[in-house]
Structures are given as C-alpha cells and as structure tokens.
Amino acid sequence: ETGVTQTPRHLVMGMTNKKSLKCEQHLGHNAMYWYKQSAKKPLELMFVYSLEERVENNSVPSRFSPECPNSSHLFLHLHTLQPEDSALYLCASSQVLQDPREQYFGPGTRLTVT
Amino acid sequence: AQKVTQAQTEISVVEKEDVTLDCVYETRDTTYYLFWYKQPPSGELVFLIRRNSFDEQNEISGRYSWNFQKSTSSFNFTITASQVVDSAVYFCALSGWSNYQLIWGAGTKLIIKP
Secondary structure, three states: OEEEEEEEOOOOOOOOOOEEEEEHHHHHHHHOEEEEOOOOOOEEEEEEEEEEEEEEOOOOOOEEEEEEEEEEEEEEEEEEOOHOOOOEEEEEOOOOOOOOOOOEEEOEEEEEEE | EEEEEEEOOEEEEEOOOOOEOOEEEEEEOOEEEEEEEEEEOOOEEEOEEEEOOOOOOOOOEEEEEEEEEEOOOEEEEEEEOOOOOHHHEEEEEEOOOOOOEEOOOOOOEEEEEE
8 A cells, every 4th residue: 555545435424323534644754634625615624643642623523533543544533423524534644844744645535424 | 824815716728728727825934835736536635746935946847837936925837738637626735834734725626628
C-alpha cells in the first residue's frame, strides 16, 4: 500500500448505529487530519493530530470521536449521527513545522446517514 | 485573518482551449505557503503544487503553469491545451509558517467539453 488509504469507501448507516472510519498513511508523516466535505460547502477541518496528540478540534459535535493510536493510523468513531452528517469524509497526512508541508489525502469515505 | 478567494465557481471550455483559474489570498504572515489541489469526480484530493512566499518564480509542469504575484496576492493556475481529463474541481489553499491548518478556497469546477 502506498500513500493514504481509507476504509470503507462507502458507508450507509442508520441514525442509531455505531461505526468507525479508518485511515492509514504510509508516508512517514507526523500529522493526520479529518475533513468533512458536504455538497456545495467548503472543506471543513474537523480534527488534527500531531505526533499522536490532538491539536485541533474545530467545534465538532461529540457524536464524532477521533482516535489516533500511532502516527500511521487515524480513526473516526461515529454514533447517533444525523442526516446532515451525510458527506464525504477525507483523511490527510503531512509533515508539520518542516518542509514539505503539503497534505496528502486519501480517497475518502462517502457516508450516508438514513 | 487569512482568507482564500476563488471567485470563479465554474468554468466551461472546449477541449484544447487554454484556461486560467484565479486564486487571491489574504494573510498578515510574511512567510506562508500556497497550494493547488485537484479533485476529480472520484473524490480524492490530489496535490499539484506548493509555493513558498519567498519564491516568486513561476513554475511550469507540462501543460500546467502557475503565476505567483505577491504584489497582487494572487496565485493563478493555467492549463494549456486543456483535455477532458482535466475536468475536476480545483482548490487553492494557504498556510502560515507555523500553522497546521490549510485555509481553503471554495474551489472552481472546471468542465472540459470534447
């Protein structure tokens, strides 16, 4: 595997379900990110982990719970979601505070909440 | 405050035409980074280029070229002899020297008609 991978690619869940999204990066980066991309809205940064510590949490509802067990893996645990949470969830990784700084993205998980 | 403006919501051209995507940014940082990403219909955001604020040299990569002008706070992207495969949403982004976050533009949807 190369780059950033995400599983599953598609997920349909009911409002009472609990599911998790997984992200893995094979680039040796030290920071990982979760983004939400809804139709006709800008990219929204949800969480940032640097060296496995959460450094950003942009007022995300508690029904989204991130976990970063090591620098290569990132999870987003989902529970009791709302229909407006349906979106494309993108994971990214990068080096922080040193060049190169660009973020590399996974293919995304398209989530539908019914 | 930092801000990125992509005023063109959607551009439609016929194949082989040249097209320029505009990006205007605002920042008070003296050192910053600018990025362009491509998002094809598959959804994955693909990194195209990073430019440091102290390097105003324009860059060309095949049919792609970027024009960075600090005097007008712009970082425009030109595709020469466009192809159908260039159809995608293109995002411009900005980050400061010590910032984890990328400030994203709203994106420009580029449609290349055969």
